[in-house]
Amino acid sequence: MLQSIRDSSQSIVAKVIVGLIIVTFALFGVESLVSLTAESNAPATVNGEEITQQELYQATELQRRQLLSQMGENADPALLDDSLVSSMVLDSLIEQKSLLLAAEDKNMLISERMIDQMIINTPDFQVEGQFNRDRFEATLRNAGFTPLSYRNLLKKERLIEQERNAYQLSAFVIPAELKRIITLDRQTRDISYFIFPLDDVEKNLTVSDEEINAKYEAERTSLMTEEQVAIEYILLNKNDLRDNVVVSEEELKAQYDQFRVSFQAEDQRHVAHILVEITPDQDDAAALAKVVALQARIKAGEEFSIVASTDSDDIGSSAAGGDLGTNGKGVFADAFEQAMYSLDVNQVSEPVRTEFGYHLIKVMGITKAETPSFAEIKQDLTDDILTRKVENIYVERLELMADITFSSGDLIEPSEVMNLPVMTSKPFGRSGGDLDITQNAKVIGAAFSSDLIQDKLNSSVIELDRERTVVVRVKAYSEPREQTLAEVADELKQQLIKDQASEVLALKAQEAVDQINAGEAVDQVAQGQLVVNLEAVSRASGELPIEVRSVAFALANPDSLKSVVSSAELPDGSVAVVLLKKVNMTEVQLTDEETQSMGAFLGSRIGQQEYQSLVAELKNAAEIEKK
Incomplete structure (x- = not known):
């Protein structure tokens, strides 16, 4: 068979096919060959233009990465609903395609040269400020793009941006x-309002058993319990291992010997400086001339601290005579640090150039660093050895936990082998339970998985945090069911009372509005409720409920003899009666x-x-x- 293939590959037809493939590769890349052989499976079309499966995949992956980065360092990809993300991305691509077609109809263009410049100037593609081809290609690979697909993406985004800017940058107000x-916006209003509380109405209302039964029969199909699980679990806590770990004196001394060998004594320098900045008004030559003049004054006998306080451009240290305190290596710029460590006590440097300007540096004192004694760092050494031992034990126990729970049909054997108790949770739904473990998204996801519910398996090890790992197993599972009348009677009763109270309040508020419009006194209509009077209320005022403010600024300007009245429902179900008395206009x-x-x-x-x-x-x- 191999010989047959070899013979066939030498034929004229085969050579023509290979030649066509080579030309296709050279002109259009590998993507074109794939597209030639693949059937159209576009998830959507807009005005006959396809949104390809590849476009949807790339956009979905990009959206997933963005969501995970926003969720933080320990984000769990399992928490993302892939179908929901894909659906949202597809809607976005449909909108994008509509805008692209509209831009093309208007003959909007983005040149290839502009795309080139955008790519070259992108910081993510640069090394030391210069475009780097390897960095460019590596970054695209990590994001799931080829150079061609990325250029197409840029072109689409800039075409849409071009049209958006045309609208946003051309709009104006006279x-x-x-x-x-x-x-x-700067207008203020004088208002009054009072509130009819919902509680005052509710406490005087009652509902009958017949009304509760009727509401139950009308809504029983929607009165379902939440899907719930109760889990049992074993918990491995790194901190519990510390009590059984011993650090010997020999280990401490060996660790100390290693520390002494590796310890590098570093002198620290107490320094002061005088800075002459290089600015647009003072170029390099002028700054250098000034610092040389200051150096001459110091050499002539002037105090360094006095010159620093009067002539240093470092406002942070000049008030202290240029004092920068005691510092070691790695704090200052390299040139500054080299000069600082080359000086003796009370010696002043030659002018030193850094990015900030020219410095004169004086060493005020030198602190000799000595190797700490065994007693001084014994506790730190103990903690280091203890942490390392506990970490090793934890990793070993973690591996044992993973192995034994995977092969066990329950948690009894793992509990006995690892000497960890099997604990049980109360039933909880997909929103989580009352324990930090049952509130953990990874635990919830595992507990409601088919592996645990249907197949009765133990979960894989779940890392709760850096110190704790858990394995869970579903102990009981409750499917959603229709709740009985007894279970929901109190809830239905409260809902009926609230509904009736809302109706009573609405009528009461309308009656109050009618009475005030008829000329009755506000205090009398308020029926003992507190009437709040406010003047010069602005649109951003926080001294009254938002709902009251919104109604007050929606009312028409009253005439000089009569207020305008309306009502507003508050978040707790209470109703406010609002009077607009005056509109105050401010000359702008x-x-x-x-x-x-x-x-x-x-x-x-x-x-x-x-x-x-x-x-x-x-x-x-x-x-x-x-x-």
Whole structure:
């Protein structure tokens, strides 16, 4: 058979096919060959244009990485619902495709040269400030892109950005409109309000058993219990291992001997300095000339600290005579540090150039570092040895735990072998239980998996944190079920009372509004409730409920003889009766700079709104098919 293949490969037809493949590779890359052989399995089309499976995959992976990075260092990928992420990404790609087609219809273009410049100027693709091809390709591979697919992505993003900027940067407000908006924003209002509490109404209401039964029959199909599990688990805690670990005197002394060999005594220097900065008004030559003049003054006998306090540009140290305190290596710039360690006590350096300017450095004192005694660091050595031993034991126990729980049909044998008690939780749902273990997302995910519920398996080892690892097993599982009347009677009763109270309050508030409009006194209509009177309330005022403020600023300007009245429902079900007594207008005087700044801001907001309207219009007009 091999000989047959070999013979066939020498034929003219085979050579033509190979030649076509080579040409395809050279012109379009490997991706094109794949696309030639693959059937169209586009998950969606927009106006006949396909969104490919590859596009969806790449965009979904990118979204997953972004979500995981936002979740933090210990993010668990299992917490992400892949189907939900994919669905959201597909909707985003549909919107993107609609915008791209609209941009192309308007003949918007992004040149290849612009794409080149964007790639070259991207910091992630640079090494020491220069574009690096290897870094570019490695970064793309990590993100799941090829150079070609990444260029296409950039082109799409910039085309969409081009159209978005056209809307946002071209929108504007005329001066009269700007003044009107700012006047409305700075407007204040004089209001009064009082509240009819829900509790006062509820305590006087009752519901019958018949009403509760009727509500139960109407809603029983929706009154389901939560899916729940109760788990049993064994917990390995690293901190529990410390009590049984002993550190001998011989180990401590051996560790100390190693420490002495590796210890490098480092002198520390107490230094002061004078800085002459290089600025746009003082170039390098001028700064150098100034620092040389200061050096001459010091050599002539002036005190270093006095010169530093009067002429140093380092405002942080000049008040202290240039004193920088006692420091070791690795604190200052290399040139500064080299000069500092080359000086004797009370010796002043020659001018030293750093990125900040020119320095004169004086060593005030030298502290000789000595090797700490055994007694001084005995506790630190003990802690280091103990931590290392415990870590080794923990890793060994972890491996044993993984092996034995994997092969066991329950947690009894692992518990006995490892001398760990089997603990049991109360039933909990997918939102978690009352223990930190049953609130852990990894534990919840494992507990509700089919492996544990249906196959009755032990979980794999689950790391709760750096000190604790657990293996769980489902002890009991409860499917959602319809709750009985007895279980939900109290809840239904409270809901009926609240519904009735809301109806009573709505009527009561409307009656109060009608009475005030008819001319009755507010204090009398309030029926003993506190009437709050506020003047010059702004739109951002926090001294009254948000709902009351919103209603007050939605009411029409009252005439001079009569207030405008309405009501507002509060979050707890209570109802407020709101009276708008006066609208206070403020004359707005803006500087040219304020006018320009506010105009740009409001114009940008208008542009954003117009662009969002365009996006919605394009999506509604597009022919979209999802598979």
